[in-house]
Amino acid sequence: MSGEKIIQYFRFLKEKNMLGPSYLFAGDNFPLIEEIIKLVICKNNLCNNCWDCKSVQNHTHPDIYIVAPKNTQIRIEDIKDAQNFLSLKSFGLGKRVLLIKDAQTFGLEAANAFLKTLEEPPKNSFIAICATKLEGLLPTIISRCRKIFLPYWEKEPLDFNLSWISLFFDGKLNFKERSELSSFLWFLTVIFRNFLVYKITKSEGLLFENKNFQANHRIFSRINNISVKELSEILETILKIYNASNNINEKLALNLLKTKFQKVNIF
Numbered sequence: 001m002s003g004e005k006i007i008q009y010f011r012f013l014k015e016k017n018m019l020g021p022s023y024l025f026a027g028d029n030f031p032l033i034e035e036i037i038k039l040v041i042c043k044n045n046l047c048n049n050c051w052d053c054k055s056v057q058n059h060t061h062p063d064i065y066i067v068a069p070k071n072t073q074i075r076i077e078d079i080k081d082a083q084n085f086l087s088l089k090s091f092g093l094g095k096r097v098l099l100i101k102d103a104q105t106f107g108l109e110a111a112n113a114f115l116k117t118l119e120e121p122p123k124n125s126f127i128a129i130c131a132t133k134l135e136g137l138l139p140t141i142i143s144r145c146r147k148i149f150l151p152y153w154e155k156e157p158l159d160f161n162l163s164w165i166s167l168f169f170d171g172k173l174n175f176k177e178r179s180e181l182s183s184f185l186w187f188l189t190v191i192f193r194n195f196l197v198y199k200i201t202k203s204e205g206l207l208f209e210n211k212n213f214q215a216n217h218r219i220f221s222r223i224n225n226i227s228v229k230e231l232s233e234i235l236e237t238i239l240k241i242y243n244a245s246n247n248i249n250e251k252l253a254l255n256l257l258k259t260k261f262q263k264v265n266i267f
């Protein structure tokens with residue numbers, strides 16, 4: 001289902017008073033989940049104008065409680081706090097929303113405690129369980145929720161330029177979220193792919209698609225010294241890390257990359 005269809009579906013459920021108490025959202029599309037929560041809370045069914053919509057947008061809505069893994073796991077203490085939150089009356093007369101992020105990281109104890117809430121959700125609550133993938137999620141949780149499979153989120157491309165690569169090698173590159181690491185890896189993939197094409201065909205077209213390339217001699221001359229074989233190996237490594245970037249720690253990903261680059265003396 002497209003994002004628009006999913007919103008329509010929830011709008012229909014809300015209008016018919018048929019909203020379920022809990023949904024499992026599978027996939028990597030947090031902005032869409034936020035839109036759904038806005039729709040659930042907004043008295044005008046997602047107007048983007050009212051206090052409710054704006055507070056959801058600014059992450060300041062008092063009727064939303066977020067649970068996210070701490071140290072890679074959702075802990076039982078967090079679930080107990082969330083249960084307390086759900087038992088209180090709503091601030092804005094609407095629903096109390098519990099949002100669980102990265103639900104695939106539920107600790108067993110926390111998951112068991114949470115099952116009770118899923119079986120008997122407090123009146124007027126809306127529980128959104130978000131998991132980028134269903135693997136690792138307890139079957140008992142999966143089976144108790146309505147499942148919504150989210151379409152892939154077409155992220156706005158970040159404006160990377162070659163100075164990011166310099167920052168990376170100076171150890172100064174930091175990412176606010178994982179999706180930025182993925183974007184950076186994709187940016188590297190394109191740069192190295194273009195270089196590989198240039199090395200093989202001697203055609204500069206693709207290479208200078210990136211305006212900053214000529215200006216950045218530090219990177220240009222160093223990559224230019226790598227052999228075709230090494231370039232293909234680097235590309236392969238970047239793609240491997242890119243494919244695993246949802247599952248590995250950001251620092252580890254950057255270190256793996258750095259090790260590979262050091263091997264071919266780029267930096």
Ligand SMILES: [Zn+2]
Pocket residue numbers: 042043044045046047048049050051052053054
């Ligand atoms: Zn609104």
